[in-house]
Every structure is written in C-alpha cells, then in structure tokens.
Amino acid sequence: MDDVGIDIALINPGNWFLLADFVDDRAAAFRRCNDFLADRLGQRTDRLLPVTLIEFSDLTGAAAELRRMRDRGSRAFWIEARPFDGMSPGHPDWDVVWATATELGMIALLHVGRTPANFEGWGNAGWMQPGGGGLAGYFSYANAMRHQAAELLLAGMVYGGVFDRHPALTVVTEELLVSWLPGFVSRCDSFGRGDTVRRNIRATPLIGLGDKDPLEAVLPQLPEMLVFSSDYPHGEGNASPIDVLEPALSNLDPAARAAFLGENLAECFARMGDPLPTS
Numbered sequence: 001m002d003d004v005g006i007d008i009a010l011i012n013p014g015n016w017f018l019l020a021d022f023v024d025d026r027a028a029a030f031r032r033c034n035d036f037l038a039d040r041l042g043q044r045t046d047r048l049l050p051v052t053l054i055e056f057s058d059l060t061g062a063a064a065e066l067r068r069m070r071d072r073g074s075r076a077f078w079i080e081a082r083p084f085d086g087m088s089p090g091h092p093d094w095d096v097v098w099a100t101a102t103e104l105g106m107i108a109l110l111h112v113g114r115t116p117a118n119f120e121g122w123g124n125a126g127w128m129q130p131g132g133g134g135l136a137g138y139f140s141y142a143n144a145m146r147h148q149a150a151e152l153l154l155a156g157m158v159y160g161g162v163f164d165r166h167p168a169l170t171v172v173t174e175e176l177l178v179s180w181l182p183g184f185v186s187r188c189d190s191f192g193r194g195d196t197v198r199r200n201i202r203a204t205p206l207i208g209l210g211d212k213d214p215l216e217a218v219l220p221q222l223p224e225m226l227v228f229s230s231d232y233p234h235g236e237g238n239a240s241p242i243d244v245l246e247p248a249l250s251n252l253d254p255a256a257r258a259a260f261l262g263e264n265l266a267e268c269f270a271r272m273g274d275p276l277p278t279s
Helices: 015-022 026-044 059-070 092-104 134-144 147-159 181-190 194-200 254-270
Strands: 009-011 048-052 076-078 107-111 171-174 201-204
Touching: 015 026, 026 048, 026 059, 048 059, 059 092, 107 147, 107 254, 147 171, 147 181, 147 194, 181 194, 194 201, 201 254
Parallel strands: 009 048, 048 076, 076 107, 107 171, 171 201
Antiparallel strands: none
C-alpha cells in the first residue's frame, strides 16, 4: 500500500461468504467470517478496514452485528440486491440498519457477488444444446446483465425514501462496471431524483473486468460518483492498480484526479461525522 500510494483500504470478505448459503444459520456463519477477517487484520485496522457480512432476514440482528464489528474496526458492510421476506431494502422497516450504519460511520457496499440475477425464462437459452452458446455464453450473459439487479436495488432505495430519511448514507457499487451509470442517473433526473443519486451513490470502475475507458467516458459526466478501487490480489486488479488507469489518470486535472483517488469516498465518511484519518 505504501508503494502504490494507498492510505487506507476496505478489505472485502473472501469467497467464504458463498458457503454461508449451505448452512442452516447464515447469521452465525457470517459472524464467524467476520471474526476470521478481523482476527487476521489484527492491530492494523488503522489502515486495513474489514468489511462486515450481515444477515438481512433479521434486521435487528443485522444492526447488532454492525455494532459488534464497528468495535473491531469495520467501516463498511455488504448489502444484497434482492428482497428479503418479500420486502425491499427501501422499506422503512429497514431503517434500523441504515440508521445504525450512519450512526457508526459505516458505508454500504454492493459487490457483484451479492447481485444475484433472476432471468427466469430468459436464462433458458439452450446453452448446452447443439449450436447453443455453451458455458461461456451462459457466463457472459449472466455477468453482462448483473447491473440490472443493482439498478433495482438502488432505485428502490432512492424512490423508497431511504436517502431522504438517512441523507448521510452511502452505497458503493463494486465490480459492477460503470458504463450503465450515466443512463441510470439520467433516468433518475427525469423522475426528479438525480441529485439524490449523485449525493448518496458511488461506483468503482474496474478496467480489468471490462470497464472501457471509464475515466474518459464516465468520469466527466459523473465526477462526484466514481471512486478508485484496486481489487487486489485478483488478477484483474494486480499489484499496480494505479498504473492500470494510465495514461487517462495522469491526463485528469489535479482536482478531478484527487477526487477520484480518494476525496469522493472520504467525503462520504466525513459527512457521517467520523472521517477517515488519511494523510
């Protein structure tokens, strides 16, 4: 991190979060995952901030886990782009989670791994039949459409009034690409809520996963919304994540570059009253 120039990093949980779907008590499994990550980071949570997993079928329990993990150095938590118990995360009953998060100075992260795609009949395209698209076609189709689940969640929160009731709350999308974002913001502008999206939502481009020219194509349109991420140690992130953004990064004016590399996200923590200690 010192070599690359990163002051503070949010450390996502590994793929073990997927295993929780195969046990009876997901909340207990997530607590074990959270403790495992916090234990490994040890005393370095001044710069390595664990990202918390919570089970949303019990909203009160989810809020309690946020409090427990905030005491262990966490400043962010994963959300999922799906309803729970037939209820959207935009529902006022979810306010116990959103209020706790902003009180504790924690942001919500929407990772591609928590945006399950529901294609119903559209997903039945005879992938493995003669002449079908095969496994590669199925994989590409599913991942090309991941942003749909993200848009459903974000729109539900925007128009459900979550960000009106909790104006300091921030949702950050991860590994969901950003090419769809200008269209989403434009539609929200048409329905009177574009300013809310610009204030409360951030997105991380990831060139190695398919984002095309995000700093040239998207950042000029939404300069306050894009934030840097590395995805290290994944192959698409690599150990020199800033170099991957060149030469576009160096071509930005200093203010835009500083905002993208840290200030846009640092402001989200600061407005909750608990800023990150950056150099």
